[in-house]
Amino acid sequence: MAQRHLDPTDPTAEVVTGDALAAYLRAQATEFLRALRLHRETGGANGGASARDRSSARESGAVESVDAARALRRSARRISGSLHTFRPLLDSGWSEEIRPELAWLSGTLGLEHAYEARLERLLLALQRLSGVTVFPAQAVTAAAAPEGPGGPAAPDPTPERGNLTVGAAKAGALLERQLTLARTRAHSTALQALGSSRFHAVADKVAVLASEVPLTPTAPTTDLRPLAAAAEERLTDAITALPLVVAGHPYNAEALVHGLSPDPSPHPQDGPWHQVRLLLRLHRYAQEVLHAGNKPVDVRLLAAGQALNRHRDASEAAAAAAQAARTPRIAPATAYALGVLHADQRHEVEAARFAFQQAWQKQIVSAP
Amino acid sequence: MAQRHLDPTDPTAEVVTGDALAAYLRAQATEFLRALRLHRETGGANGGASARDRSSARESGAVESVDAARALRRSARRISGSLHTFRPLLDSGWSEEIRPELAWLSGTLGLEHAYEARLERLLLALQRLSGVTVFPAQAVTAAAAPEGPGGPAAPDPTPERGNLTVGAAKAGALLERQLTLARTRAHSTALQALGSSRFHAVADKVAVLASEVPLTPTAPTTDLRPLAAAAEERLTDAITALPLVVAGHPYNAEALVHGLSPDPSPHPQDGPWHQVRLLLRLHRYAQEVLHAGNKPVDVRLLAAGQALNRHRDASEAAAAAAQAARTPRIAPATAYALGVLHADQRHEVEAARFAFQQAWQKQIVSAP
Structure with missing residues (x-):
């Protein structure tokens, strides 16, 4: 399974040292700071309302904010993961301090999106299990088109639920209630986290990392x-x-x-x-x-x-x-x-x- | 897909004529009569009680009776199926009369076993879904072994349900009630059917078939x-x-x-x-x-x-x-x-x- 270029006993392979690690960490830290700036600019206030309730005026800001949070987590995961894998090459006190903080940040920021995705997955499954195939565009069209004479009367105000059994519709409503509540809470927690001194301490550390990686003295020559x-x-x-x-x-x-x-x-x-x-x-x-x-x-x-x-x-x-x-x-x-x-x-x-x-x-x- | 020996245009293949059909039908009719005799001897009274309630004294008779009913259906299906496939070679009035009767008999006799098998399948699935692996022998051992001091106290008198959730246990009990009722009814219907003049008419026809197959005049030379x-x-x-x-x-x-x-x-x-x-x-x-x-x-x-x-x-x-x-x-x-x-x-x-x-x-x- 070991791939050839990873074989440390192969003398012909190009040696990659701690310098490459430092470059990678600096790049990820820069990414992190860029995403953080974007997140602050877009307000990070997309939560608390389900996707369909968002007004289109706020839509683009909300989407950007979601993207920014994702980019923030993406670089946090990469920094944290690299610190773990290449532990011996880094100042141990520093990396043991920052890793749990990055994990906390990534977890806190990810929860809101996780609840949203979970709800979407479950509602789609309920529709699939009811034999309903609703594409988002179709649902909008059906809702917007006025009911012509002789057309089927919709007994249910939400057209996408029209063909569900009572049980499936109620299950969907229950899940929506529970997961939206969880999501709203996760959103508040994330907002609080982003305003906390704990977060500012992490951000400061990452800002330092963007210019100066605390390698051990031997790291630049270590494979x-x-x-x-x-x-x-x-x-x-x-x-x-x-x-x-x-x-x-x-x-x-x-x-x-x-x-x-x-x-x-x-x-x-x-x-x-x-x-x-x-x-x-x-x-x-x-x-x-x-x-x-x-x-x-x-x-x-x-x-x-x-x-x-x-x-x-x-x-x-x-x-x-x-x-x-x-x-x-x-x-x-x-x-x-x-x-x-x-x-x-x-x-x-x-x-x-x-x-x-x-x-x-x-x-x-x-x-x- | 057509297999070589089935190719009617292949002149080298051995010709199989209506005589083979007559021999097959006679053999199946004999099987039918043998199973019917066995069924009458064993009483055919295995139904109305679930498998675990049967006393071992009646056990062997019940098993034989189930086997007899299965053999009866087995030959009824084969006679009926052959009459369908080789319709042109048989007296059409006769075969159109007997086929629905055989289907009725086979369906009526099969229902009881179908309900029993369905219940067994569902109860086994409930146990599997509860992470319980009960082999019949184990269940008997567990029921027979006296609870030693310090051994786990069984809150439920039926040990095989001990590890089910309330929901799974109740679902099992509900299915058992409903399917046992259906099975008991099917058993009564089957008993009534076996005593009916309709059944005796079928049995008489099959008895004639065992010696004399109503082939068309051209059948013995038809491929x-x-x-x-x-x-x-x-x-x-x-x-x-x-x-x-x-x-x-x-x-x-x-x-x-x-x-x-x-x-x-x-x-x-x-x-x-x-x-x-x-x-x-x-x-x-x-x-x-x-x-x-x-x-x-x-x-x-x-x-x-x-x-x-x-x-x-x-x-x-x-x-x-x-x-x-x-x-x-x-x-x-x-x-x-x-x-x-x-x-x-x-x-x-x-x-x-x-x-x-x-x-x-x-x-x-x-x-x-």
Whole structure:
């Protein structure tokens, strides 16, 4: 599995030293500051209202703000990941101080978007499960077009719900209520975080990093490749421990085992996959450091990463559906729809594992 | 796709005439009468009580009776199917009279077993979804072993339910109630049918068939193979119309579309697959007539048929779970468990289609 250019014993390969790491960290820190400036300019006030409630006047600002938050998290993850992988080359006191702060920032800023995406995923699944195929443009057209004489009368004011059963519609409304509330809270928390002294301390540290990387004295002459190879090895070890043979058999029905378990967090089986997702990311960032953006995107690594993102999203959406079903005093039809939805998302989990297995096996086969 | 020995234009192939059909029908009629005698001897009184309630004294008689009913249906299906495929070779008035009667008999006798199997499938799925793996032997041991001091106290008198959530346990109890009732009714109907003059008329006709097959005058010199080839062509045409490309992509999520549809019979998509199941059976019986039991079992045809049986069973189990969820005044937790169960069985439907596609594609590839 070890790729040729990562082999530290190969004397012909070009040596990449701590200088490359410093350049990468400076570039990411600059990205971070740019995104932060953009985020402040656009106000960062897109939250608290669902996408469809936003007035178009605020729309572009909101979109830019979402992009800025994403860019902020993107560079925070890369800085944090590189500090982890290339730990021995950096001032340990400094990097141990900044890493948890970057993780806190990335987590806090990501939560709002995660709730929004989760709600969207679940509502789309409810429509799919009801045999309704609504494209956003269609929904708008249907809502805007006046009902002609003899045309079908819409009993429901929201046209996209017209064809749902009572149970599916109620389940959708319940999820929307719960996840919008969570999202609004996450938005407030993110706003508070961005105004906090804790955040300003992180921003100051990143500003320093943009010009001055605290390398150890020996770092400029140390080869980065053994550390990058170690990151890759941690990834491949974790993947070896995954039940890939089972995942490679379609319809193994593994992901829904414990689907009705009394355990409130019934999916410890997802843990190793989430872990691989993080290790895959660290491996990708280490490659970015080594190749300084000169290497073409590894399509299969990308496919594997996307499968694991989908795995995580479906796993969390399934948990949200199960959680909503525990709401007291809901109607049986609502609970039934949530049960179908939960199982559907757990099958998405299984499908994502299959997709990962397929992507990863390809990689092994094509390796020299 | 047409196999060589079925090609009616091939002059070197051995000609199979109406005499082979007559021999096959006589053999099946004899089987039918043998099974009927066995069924009368064993009393046919296994129904009305669930498997676990049967006392072991009645056990062997009940098992024999189930076997006898199965053998009765088995030969009834074969007679009926052969009359259909080789219609032109038989006295049309006679065969048009007996075919619906055989279908009625086979359907009436099969219903009781179908309800029993459906309940078993659903209860096993509920246990699987709860992460409980109970093998029948284990369950018996657990029930028989006295609880030692310090051993876990079983709050539930039925140990196999000990680890289910309230929702799963209640869903299981509801399904057991509903399907046992349906099964008891089917048992009474079957008993009534076996005592009816309608049944005696069928039995008399089959008794005549065992010695004397009403062939047309030209049948003994007519080649059976064009008719068998036509049956195979009907099968391959129906399979060509199936969405096999979709089914061949694992996790296509097709089977659960309409899973929450307000339509009470939301799965018209299953129809073509059920139809192929029947046509596959007719093709298999036609092969039996042609080869008089001298041909080894076609493993792939068998695999395809098993996949379609599983498709039918899962489709009907999913419908039973959805139906149970419409019971008034059930608890939300029960409805949730039934929703998960319904989705699980619909995924079984999808898995069965995938299995069929795999089995069938193999067959095409390996054909000369």
